[in-house]
Amino acid sequence: MADIKDVARQAGVSISTVSRVINGSKAVSDELKMRVESAINELGYRANSVAQGLKASKTNKIAIIITSVSRTFFTSVIEGANEVAERLGYSLLIAETHDKLDREIELIESFVSQWVDGIILASSAYAHDARTLQYIQRLESLEKKGRRIPVITLEYAMDSRYIDAVVIDYEKAAYDATSYLLKLGRRKIAHISLPKNHRIGRMRIAGFERAHEEFGVPYDPSHIIAGDYTTYSGYQVARNLIEEKHDIDAIFCANDQMAVGAIKACEELEVPVPEQIAIVGNDDIFAASIVSPSLTSISVPKYEMGAAAMRRMHEILQEDAAKHLRQIITLSTAFEERESTLKTAKHSLKYLEW
Amino acid sequence: MADIKDVARQAGVSISTVSRVINGSKAVSDELKMRVESAINELGYRANSVAQGLKASKTNKIAIIITSVSRTFFTSVIEGANEVAERLGYSLLIAETHDKLDREIELIESFVSQWVDGIILASSAYAHDARTLQYIQRLESLEKKGRRIPVITLEYAMDSRYIDAVVIDYEKAAYDATSYLLKLGRRKIAHISLPKNHRIGRMRIAGFERAHEEFGVPYDPSHIIAGDYTTYSGYQVARNLIEEKHDIDAIFCANDQMAVGAIKACEELEVPVPEQIAIVGNDDIFAASIVSPSLTSISVPKYEMGAAAMRRMHEILQEDAAKHLRQIITLSTAFEERESTLKTAKHSLKYLEW
DNA sequence: TTGAAAGCGGTACCAG
DNA sequence: CTGGTACCGCTTTCAA
Numbered sequence: 001m002a003d004i005k006d007v008a009r010q011a012g013v014s015i016s017t018v019s020r021v022i023n024g025s026k027a028v029s030d031e032l033k034m035r036v037e038s039a040i041n042e043l044g045y046r047a048n049s050v051a052q053g054l055k056a057s058k059t060n061k062i063a064i065i066i067t068s069v070s071r072t073f074f075t076s077v078i079e080g081a082n083e084v085a086e087r088l089g090y091s092l093l094i095a096e097t098h099d100k101l102d103r104e105i106e107l108i109e110s111f112v113s114q115w116v117d118g119i120i121l122a123s124s125a126y127a128h129d130a131r132t133l134q135y136i137q138r139l140e141s142l143e144k145k146g147r148r149i150p151v152i153t154l155e156y157a158m159d160s161r162y163i164d165a166v167v168i169d170y171e172k173a174a175y176d177a178t179s180y181l182l183k184l185g186r187r188k189i190a191h192i193s194l195p196k197n198h199r200i201g202r203m204r205i206a207g208f209e210r211a212h213e214e215f216g217v218p219y220d221p222s223h224i225i226a227g228d229y230t231t232y233s234g235y236q237v238a239r240n241l242i243e244e245k246h247d248i249d250a251i252f253c254a255n256d257q258m259a260v261g262a263i264k265a266c267e268e269l270e271v272p273v274p275e276q277i278a279i280v281g282n283d284d285i286f287a288a289s290i291v292s293p294s295l296t297s298i299s300v301p302k303y304e305m306g307a308a309a310m311r312r313m314h315e316i317l318q319e320d321a322a323k324h325l326r327q328i329i330t331l332s333t334a335f336e337e338r339e340s341t342l343k344t345a346k347h348s349l350k351y352l353e354w
Numbered sequence: 355m356a357d358i359k360d361v362a363r364q365a366g367v368s369i370s371t372v373s374r375v376i377n378g379s380k381a382v383s384d385e386l387k388m389r390v391e392s393a394i395n396e397l398g399y400r401a402n403s404v405a406q407g408l409k410a411s412k413t414n415k416i417a418i419i420i421t422s423v424s425r426t427f428f429t430s431v432i433e434g435a436n437e438v439a440e441r442l443g444y445s446l447l448i449a450e451t452h453d454k455l456d457r458e459i460e461l462i463e464s465f466v467s468q469w470v471d472g473i474i475l476a477s478s479a480y481a482h483d484a485r486t487l488q489y490i491q492r493l494e495s496l497e498k499k500g501r502r503i504p505v506i507t508l509e510y511a512m513d514s515r516y517i518d519a520v521v522i523d524y525e526k527a528a529y530d531a532t533s534y535l536l537k538l539g540r541r542k543i544a545h546i547s548l549p550k551n552h553r554i555g556r557m558r559i560a561g562f563e564r565a566h567e568e569f570g571v572p573y574d575p576s577h578i579i580a581g582d583y584t585t586y587s588g589y590q591v592a593r594n595l596i597e598e599k600h601d602i603d604a605i606f607c608a609n610d611q612m613a614v615g616a617i618k619a620c621e622e623l624e625v626p627v628p629e630q631i632a633i634v635g636n637d638d639i640f641a642a643s644i645v646s647p648s649l650t651s652i653s654v655p656k657y658e659m660g661a662a663a664m665r666r667m668h669e670i671l672q673e674d675a676a677k678h679l680r681q682i683i684t685l686s687t688a689f690e691e692r693e694s695t696l697k698t699a700k701h702s703l704k705y706l707e708w
Numbered sequence: 709t710t711g712a713a714a715g716c717g718g719t720a721c722c723a724g
Numbered sequence: 725c726t727g728g729t730a731c732c733g734c735t736t737t738c739a740a
Contacts (some may be wrong), residue, residue, distance in 0.1 A: 001466070001498055003733060014711045019735060027709060046467040048498075050413060051733035053404045054716050061447075069423070069432050072708050078423045082450055091468065093415075094448045096436055112355070113400040114445065144355055144402075145716090231644075231703045257708065260644060264703060267646070287708065290585075290614060292621070292646040349585045349618060354426055354611065354641065357717055368727045373719060381725055405717035408732050499732090 002043035011039035022047065053115060057145045062313060063093040063111040064120040064306075065104065066154075072285045072354075073255075073302055074122065077154060080306030081120060088314050090117070099124045105135060108142070115144050118313045120306075122154040126198055136160055148324070150316045152309045156199055157328050164316065166309045166329045170200050173298045173333040174207030177252050177280045182215045184341065186250035186278055190223040192237050192262065194254045201226070204254055204282075223248060227258045234258025238265035242277075249277060250341075256281035256288050259295050263340060279340040286354040289347055293339030301331050356397035365393035376401060407469060411499045416667060417447040417465040418474040418660075419458065420508075426639045426708075427609075427656055428476065431508060434660030435474060442668050444471070453478045459489060462496070469498050472667045474660075476508040480552055490514055502678070504670045506663045510553055511682045518670065520663045520683045524554050527652045527687040528561025531606050531634045536569045538695065540604035540632055544577040546591050546616065548608045555580070558608055558636075577602060581612045588615025596623050596631075603631060604695075610635035610642050613649055617694060632695040638688075640708045643701055647693030655685050 008015045013032050020028045021036040028036075039045070053059040064081055066074040078094065085092050093116060097104040101124050111119055119142070125132045140162045142149040150164065157165035181189050191208050194201030205224060212219045223246065227233035234253055238261065241248055253259035259281030266273045273279055273293055281288055284299035308329050316324060338345045362369045367386050374382045375390040382390075393399070407413040418435055420428040432448065439446050447470060451458040455478050465473055473496070479486045494516045496503040504518065511519035535543050545562050548555030559578060566573045577600065581587035588607055592615065595602055607613035613635030620627045627633055627647055635642055638653035662683050670678060692699045 001500075005733080015734080016711060016713095016736080017709090020710090023735080029709065032710085046463060048408075048469060048733055049467050050404060050407045050469045051716090052735080054402075054408050054718090054732090055734050055736090057716075059404060068707075069436070070426075070429050070707055072424075072426065072429070075424050075426070075429055078448075079450070082423070082448070086449075091447050091449070091464070093445050094432075094436070095440075095445070096433070109400060110445070113403050115402060115404045146355075231706050231708075235703055261703060285708075287641060287644055290641055290645055349589055349615060352585050353422075353424055354585075354639075359717080369718085370720085370727055370729095371725090374726090377719080383725065386726085402717055405732090406719080408716090408734090409718050409720090411732075 001048075002045045003048065004045070006043055007036065007039045007045045010043060011035040057115065057147070059115050059117055060090050061093055061114070061116045062090045062118045062120060062310065063095065063107075063116045065095050065097060065107055066122045067099050067124060068096050069094070072287070073283055073300075076285075076302035077122075077306035080303035080308075081310045082306070084307045084310035084314075088310070090310075097124055101125055101131075101135070108139065112142050112144065112149060116149065117317055118150045118152070120152050120154065120309045120313060123158070125158070136163070139163055148321050150313060150324075152313055152316075154305060154309060160326070162324070162326055164312055164327050164329075166305050166312070166331065168300055168305075169330055169332060170203035171207040171210070173282070173300075174204035174252070175211045176207075176333070176335060177282070177298050178208045178211035179215070180335065181250045181252065181278060181280060181341070182211060182217055184250075184278060187217055188223070188248045189219060189250040189252060190225070190241055190246070190248045192227045192234055192251060192253045192258050193224055194226065195228055196226050201254060208252065227254065229255060229257060231257045231261040231264075234261025235265045236261070238262035239269065242266070242269050242271055250279070251277060252280045254282055256283045256285050256295060256297055259297070259340070260287060260291050263291055263293065263295065274339065274341050274343060281340075284336050286352055288336065289338065289349070289352060294345070294347055296338045296341040296345070297336050299334040299336045301333070304331055356399045357402065358399070360397055361390065361393045361399045364397060365389040411469065411501070413469050413471055414444050415447055415468070415470045416444045416472045416474060416664070417449065417461075417470045419449050419451060419461055420476045421453045421478060422450050423448070426641070427637055427654075430639075430656035431476075431660035434657035434662075435664045436660070438661045438664035438668075442664070444664075451478055455479055455489070462493065466496050466498065466503060470503065471671055472504045472506070474506050474508065474663045474667060477512070479512070490517070493517055502675050504667060504678075506667055506670075508659060508663060514680070516678070516680055518666055518681050518683075520659050520666070520685065522654055522659075523684055523686060524557035525561040525564070527636070527654075528558040528606070529565045530561075530687070530689060531636070531652050532562045532565035533569070534689065535604045535606065535632060535634060535695070536565060536571060538604075538632065541571055542577070542602045543573060543604040543606060544579070544595055544600070544602045546581045546588055546605060546607045546612050547578055548580065549582055550580050555608060562606065581608065583609060583611060585611045585615040585618075588612025589619045590615070592616035592619035593623065596620070596625055604633070605631060606634045608636055610637045610639050610649060610651055613651070613694070614641060614645050617645055617647065617649065628693065628695045628697060634695060638690050640706055642690070642692065643703070643706060648699070648701055650692045650695040650699070651690050653688040653690045655687070658685055
């Protein structure tokens, strides 16, 4: 590839002049400008962004760290982030933690040494132990050349005064879903939750409880059972609930994967959905509209989550680092009613992309 | 962040010495080595890979260009590529074309100027026009500092003597699927194909035809109908076939999305699957095991496709560029028999990840 | 308006 | 075994 030297030689001008033309500085005579431009075209020159990066300490690369690209939830998040990134001129570096904190920490350090401009992070650091606290402190102090490398977390906000986040009002979403079931007349609602002590899981449980309280309906705490995200765990938990003859008429699941598992369990045990047991999922990933019966779900704006994170990242990168004010962007959810709670619900395949 | 100068100062040695210690050159006294190492630890120094990249003309970044991350097919491909990339020390840059050739071309140029070490490309350049030929020539000649930037295409091989590829034996896969249906006794098989003139689509049609010939079963060419990848198109085509009372007893679809659409059409029109119409998909994305009836599908090794591309990329980057020999890696498919062709087929949710 | 030169953070060569 | 120095490609300051 031609470099700026070649262009300068070809045009018979100095490197500085070429640089001026490229960066649109006014102070170049039309004569030279023309010569430089045609040299650029002839040689197909394009500035090397590695060198630019080194010079400017700015790479125009944003890293996005998620647990796994095959979690379709993140797929939409990435899509949103990428869309905005492209428009703003950033490239996206992607990496997966597979829910391993060690890996996550190593990735962070690697991206710092790559001088990414910012990091969008779906963290696996849920605990409250010393290691996690130390890690968060580290995240707060990432920098290149004295300038902070901003981190924006997805899904939940860290205990930090610096780290921005794009989150969902989980409590309200769970409240809405539960209220909906109660309004349908369901009185014995089970909840397949996230693993114990998961922050987001706890918020969902809080919403679940609040709805019951407000409706004056008691619930059985033993019907809040932890799953592990997977379809199979939803299947197992639902199957146990039914086989052990627990008296339930609805299941609210903390994600769609587990809800699909629950539907499969009902299908196998010939429990009619929604007649005997209504099922509500969470996230509204595309699979929700594909299963039979189609799955009623809390619709999380996944695409928007990625897009918002990237927009915010750009904002932060523009602003004066010294006066950074942490911002937590809370997105709200919608509710998609489908056949798993309402036999006659209709939905369209028309705009389904996957 | 500390740079190598800081480390040198802190350790009281020259920059060269620090560099030697880092890169494990033997010629350093234990004394100095120790001092440098503790300086590195104290300062938390890690080499800036932008500077390294500039110096070495090697960024350890591989770009992967796909149509869209939300196509779950690519999701698995990325996962495979990323897994291998991490092990080999590369970072993955990701970009989407949304099937626009203009965008694809621009992305290529952008990545060249970013000095990526290689590009893995799921191209949208299917046509045979002058523009495409010119584009392929450009792909063959990407370089940084005189060294070629290798391109490896996914899914199909370009008309090129240089560009490696990881592909599937589409003809055989379609042949297998069709033979399977014929063996089941189906005699009136429809095929919902990819858009007209799509190379891969044509190979599938060839396999479909060969199976019929070998079995001595005639087929109705009007039952090969192009879809457009989407669930909705599969739904529409299947619905038309049934409503217009075409006499068919099986549908082989060029992807799973369209197959799911076909299943939905049958469901709506109360045509029993597989009793009256058997349905076979293609790709075996996870949705195939979620729909009801679950979908029999040609299982494409998506993960392996990404992994193989990345391994090959690494090979090429190691070898002497002058003696590069183009290699086309053909992966073979498996066949997943499920309920859409065999009522009693069983499958497990246990290892399903999405 | 133009060119020369310094410097971004490393690596590697050469001299001592 | 160690340090000085040139250079990777670009931007920017300074001097002319």
